[in-house]
Amino acid sequence: MGEMIGNIAHQWRQPLSSISITASNIKLKQNLNESITKEELYNDMAMILSKTQYLSDTIDTFRGFLKEEKEQKNIVIQERLDLVLKIVSSTLTNSHIELKSNYNELDPISLNMVVGELDQVLINIINNAKDVLIEKKIQKPWIKLKLILEKNKIIISIEDNGQGIPENIKDKIFEPYFSTKHQSQGTGLGLHMSYKIIVESLKGKIYTENTQNGAKFYIELPL
Ligand SMILES: Nc1ncnc2c1ncn2[C@@H]1O[C@H](COP(=O)(O)OP(=O)(O)O)[C@@H](O)[C@H]1O
Numbered sequence: 001m002g003e004m005i006g007n008i009a010h011q012w013r014q015p016l017s018s019i020s021i022t023a024s025n026i027k028l029k030q031n032l033n034e035s036i037t038k039e040e041l042y043n044d045m046a047m048i049l050s051k052t053q054y055l056s057d058t059i060d061t062f063r064g065f066l067k068e069e070k071e072q073k074n075i076v077i078q079e080r081l082d083l084v085l086k087i088v089s090s091t092l093t094n095s096h097i098e099l100k101s102n103y104n105e106l107d108p109i110s111l112n113m114v115v116g117e118l119d120q121v122l123i124n125i126i127n128n129a130k131d132v133l134i135e136k137k138i139q140k141p142w143i144k145l146k147l148i149l150e151k152n153k154i155i156i157s158i159e160d161n162g163q164g165i166p167e168n169i170k171d172k173i174f175e176p177y178f179s180t181k182h183q184s185q186g187t188g189l190g191l192h193m194s195y196k197i198i199v200e201s202l203k204g205k206i207y208t209e210n211t212q213n214g215a216k217f218y219i220e221l222p223l
């Protein structure tokens with residue numbers, strides 16, 4: 001239960017802060033009597049709406065976990081990737097991190113799963129990449145998201161150029177409460193929860209390797 005709440009808090013921090021920043025900006029502009037264009041207002045509101053929708057989906061997912069009643073739905077992988085990128089994009093842009101992706105080249109791929117589970121895993125991994133890119137003050141930081149279709153599985157990979165995961169901690173990163181971050185920054189639950197979702201719930205695999213650039217996480221899901 002505590003683990004669950006820690007995870008909800010972790011998942012919520014980022015979208016909540018984006019909503020708050022966006023709302024404050026609108027308010028500030030009004031106070032300064034600067035005019036907000038209709039388009040700006042529309043875009044800001046659309047962003048707030050998509051994030052609140054995500055927050056609401058997260059609750060549903062965790063409620064599902066608690067009840068052990070996991071309602072499966074047919075979801076299109078590319079649509080979930082779109083949603084995830086929408087959620088993380090403002091934070092990445094704020095940190096000048098370039099997001100590269102190739103997944104729109106493929107025809108829509110649909111899979112049965114509990115709505116929101118895969119999103120959380122992807123957000124965890126992207127957040128970790130963002131953290132390391134900021135912490136190491138990487139020049140020209142980037143995160144690359146790829147989707148590969150094989151005969152009976154899909155592979156989603158997420159690579160960053162943050163210099164990789166040190167050898168001496170590589171075996172520990174999926175353990176609960178393992179974190180190299182300050183207490184206020186990390187719970188050490190993100191990858192543990194991700195492992196449980198991918199392996200236990202989605203019957204897939206999650207693993208990582210270091211490339212010449214940084215860490216690369218792989219998620220394999222059976223079709
Ligand atoms: N992309 C990455 N590059 C380098 N180290 C990473 C990366 N992703 C995860 N790690 C390491 O794995 C640890 C565990 O990650 P996680 O379970 O998400 O917990 P937290 O982010 O709360 O520390 C991190 O503290 C970090 O040391």
Ligand SMILES: [Mg+2]
Nearest residue numbers: 124128190191
């Ligand atoms: Mg994390």
